[in-house]
Amino acid sequence: MTAKLSIQSVRKSFDDKTVLRDVDLEVAAHEVVCLIGSSGSGKSTLLKCINLLVPIDAGGILLDGEDITAADVNPNLVRQTMGIVFQAFNLFPHMRVIDNITLGPRKVHGVPRDEAEERARDLLSQFDLLDKAEAYPGLLSGGQQQRVAIVRALAVEPELMLLDEVTSALDPELVAEVLNVIKDLKGGGMTMVIATHEMGFARDVADTVCFLDDGVILERAAPKDLFGNPRQPRTQQFLQRIIDAGRL
Amino acid sequence: MTAKLSIQSVRKSFDDKTVLRDVDLEVAAHEVVCLIGSSGSGKSTLLKCINLLVPIDAGGILLDGEDITAADVNPNLVRQTMGIVFQAFNLFPHMRVIDNITLGPRKVHGVPRDEAEERARDLLSQFDLLDKAEAYPGLLSGGQQQRVAIVRALAVEPELMLLDEVTSALDPELVAEVLNVIKDLKGGGMTMVIATHEMGFARDVADTVCFLDDGVILERAAPKDLFGNPRQPRTQQFLQRIIDAGRL
Amino acid sequence: GDDDAADGGGGDVSCAVGDLNLVTPGTLTVATGEPAFPPWVSGPSGDNFDDPESGTGFEAALVYALAAEMGFSDDQVTWVRTGFDEAIAPGPKNFDFNLQQYSITEAREEVVDFSDPYYVTAQALVAFPDSAVSGVTTLADLKDAKLGAQIGTTSLDFVEDVIDPDSAAAVYDTNVDAKSALEAAQIDGIVVDLPTAYYITAVEIEGTEIVAEFETASAAPDQYGLLFADGNSLVGCVNEALSTLRGSGALAALEDEWLVSAGGLVSISG
């Protein structure tokens, strides 16, 4: 069986700065991969490349064995099969929460408004946000905004979820809920690639953890191996600092 | 001796929504107070009230015994004695990092450009950002941006620092560094009020932890008491969830 | 319409009312300005102004005389109003001819047709008595004067080509604006055709006077013609009527009636 997602020698530079250097990564169906690594190592960029939001310079990205970076692929159809949640909250400030969530299902998948809103309200109540359905994003607290962004990504029922530090702005009380939702998603067979600074979260949810350093995947292993027995000196150093920060 | 900062029965509503209800809080000089509490409990709003960025509806805020919310106080002079770093990165996108940092010292305190830049570079190198001095914020990663925001607040050498979840977007490697910087600040006698979701951080750095719930300070205690022996059921419930989330 | 207006073929064509090439058959449709000024178009009523149907004023009276000569009754004459651009734009016109002191020039003949001239005028200088130009006697005296004129008039050509003052003439859309500039002391005097000069000194601009009249010979004669759409065959018949009026002395009589010249003006020649 081919991998759900296969990243092959992807390279990406911004102007003169190389951000990804020959990144290779296979993600099997139903697998959850966590990307960890220091700030600026390229985690967000890699996720944007997978979502075709940032064009790659060389290499290829295969989804279900099909090269989605080929010239004749409609990136829009590709994106409909993936959900992405960004590091910073990118809600549409001129739309109420419920409209933010239903926009994708309605416009892209043609779901009738009633049905889309019903589903959206289900999701909102799972995330304890039902009372904010009619509010505008500008009136929500940071944590509330980020939760809405997750709901919005889930609303298109993607096959693959890309999550970019989704818990970083979250109130710790809610981290558990998000974790549970993500675990549920995993239980339901969702394939996920998650960039995170939460090592506990990575250890809990990941099948595989990848350590990114300066645009290269330095180490790739099961969480217990990577956290318990890191092989690269750079990985050891990174984890040591996190332990010092009281985060592992 | 009067308290450095004294918040007396502060009330604040947005339109019909009450966000702070009679908040009382004393912060002694050189004391570090951490505000914890769920999303939407009013932490950010309280910090903005202290910085006079949000006008309060009732009550008073005293700095060194002087009511800074009185009608005849120039809020600008007040703000020059406080540094605030927001939850979301609020760098000026049209200025290079170095200009972001030196703007305050130069325009507010009249420090000559040379001197301001020298000091800024010192701070930048402490935060491992020296190579980004000439970059525009839009080109930095999220973590890098937040670190610059901290440096910017420190550059005016404030007497009181207000930090709103400054580590939430930070890469865990750097949390330790920020913690150390904040500990240094504390050692240097800086008074701080810190809103945070990082319980480990609060336990480490705070002299006092306040648990905010729905606009009220429900519980106020030394970290070991509050985390080890919370008295209010709501606090217990909050901490339980955090423990469930693997964050404590 | 490059040559003479007569190339519409007037000689061969019958000039009976029924045979004429008219915008509205059986009716002579005549255009004038909006508003039309005395002494060219006057009115019998209080303000003595802009009522062509009354047949008062030189051009209005001329039109009724021409119409009668061509076989129209007075109520077969209708008036329309046009702006400058409508009159000269290409394409079909809503009038048979247009008269509002259009000077006949070669360049204009390229895009419209003119009748034979119906009036030849001299240019005159209007100013306040205490102005820099009052009392001038030669064209050379006007060299350093600041003069104004209305756009599209031969008065302007006259200032530029004949007087040729050191500072370029100020050009106004209307004599109203020229008058305001005079009052604002931005110019020393304005050049207009003589009949207009009489009218504005007497009625429109209190306190001004005709400083001098310029001898016609010194410039290309300023001849007013009726304006027709390019290639309009009506021109021939109108010219016929016009020459009849001129031959009978009727045209001169109209001039005497409406375009009174008081005489005794200082006359300046080149």
Added chain:
Amino acid sequence: MNPTPIEKVERRGPQALWPRRSPHTREEGARGALIAATSTVIVLGLILFVVLNSAAWPKVQRQFFSWFHFKESFPKVASGFWLDIQMFLVAEVLILAIALVVAMIRALRGPAFLPLRIIVVTYIDLIRGIPILLLILLMGFGIPSLQLPGVPRSPLFWGVAALVISYSAYTAEVYRAGIESVHESQRMSARSIGLTQGQALRHVIVPQAVRNVIPALLNGFVSLQKDVALVFVLGVREGLREADIYNARTFNYTSYIAAAVLFLLVSVPVARFTDWYTERDRRRKQAMSS
């Protein structure tokens, strides 16, 4: 670099502390602002005084501000003004729609859209460079005189068409400013949920863009209101033309004041309403904070 001490702060008893109605009202520069406002009013008053007492004022007043001529000219000008309003309404609707399409085409990314973008940029640059009067003359007289079958001949029609073509080019650029002021991350978010470029523009970018440039759009609105008068060169008797005619007839400029009053009666309420509305909208949708 020592922080400046807080000046002039008095100790107050806590009983003085609440309730407060307008907290820290004293903004820096408050006194300066008052001085500036007062002196502006005084200077304007002085100028007015000097003007009203100058020897020539009665003459100027008679020519520009005559109550008699105002009353005389007003009915005619007002009747012509009604035509202006009609032209304006038709033109504005078309302009807002066409300009939006033009701006959206300009905002499309990718090499596939290059030819379309070139067409659109050429249109904008060319049309803005042409004096609007020339366009009105060219279309209002030129097109009908071609006498093409099935093509309308009405100068009103072509005059309004010329205004629409010209203003659409300007308005498209206003929209573009708005579109570019929406942060790139909004475009990315929209694309990431699977919207096409067009859908992203329509549902996400443009609604925010329009809000960002409402004052500039209103500029176009206000100036179009006056520029519809330009069709007078085609012989259309609208309000300003009536004022013109009155002015030519009487040598008195007060008729223009009458026209100005009519314009103001429309434009000021529209501007005030728009400001009030956008401010309310802003408050509803955007909190003061991050």
Added chain:
Amino acid sequence: MNPTPIEKVERRGPQALWPRRSPHTREEGARGALIAATSTVIVLGLILFVVLNSAAWPKVQRQFFSWFHFKESFPKVASGFWLDIQMFLVAEVLILAIALVVAMIRALRGPAFLPLRIIVVTYIDLIRGIPILLLILLMGFGIPSLQLPGVPRSPLFWGVAALVISYSAYTAEVYRAGIESVHESQRMSARSIGLTQGQALRHVIVPQAVRNVIPALLNGFVSLQKDVALVFVLGVREGLREADIYNARTFNYTSYIAAAVLFLLVSVPVARFTDWYTERDRRRKQAMSS
């Protein structure tokens, strides 16, 4: 609500994968865009064909597009155009500065600034409501005829002054759109580091605001370039006036085309340069991502 499957994707060997020059160039609607561009060109071509072959075209051409008259009128129009450029440069500098001050006053918050804000809003509303031609007449003829000692009489001076007053009102609103499009959090950040309202506006808000509205500012720029011509009502002989005079003398409109060509020679390069420059600036300062 099942996701649509990806269409038309072929399996390729990894050797085909790199290096790639323009990855996923195929954007949705690419074919549509090409069709749209092509059909636009075809339609325009057709219209041109019909026009050029209509019976009346030679006449229209003679009156609007005559090479002879173009050559004849060009030198005069060009010499007058030089005056336009000078007036434009003086006026534009003043407008950009005054409008910025006006917009900044309008953007000040707090009750202390209310009187100033009222003055400024009144100015903007009133001036925009007055036809610019009336303002030029009123100031250009009215003020000098007051014959106040020490007050200039030059129509050029007062004409340009009227333009500055009028355009500043419009331009202030453009700046305001820009200022309001800068997110509130920027203002808060600026205040939080101790800047005064004025400093926050000057160093933080306005620089971003101006970038956000450059296309709209350029609109004003382009239309001022043409509107300076309006001082011709005061008798000033600038470029468009010379074209007017030529047209009135010869009944030929080609002189306006000459004027339009001159305008285009200035405005198109300015527009292209500005676009290029702002795009470069944007790339330098703002990454594609959050």
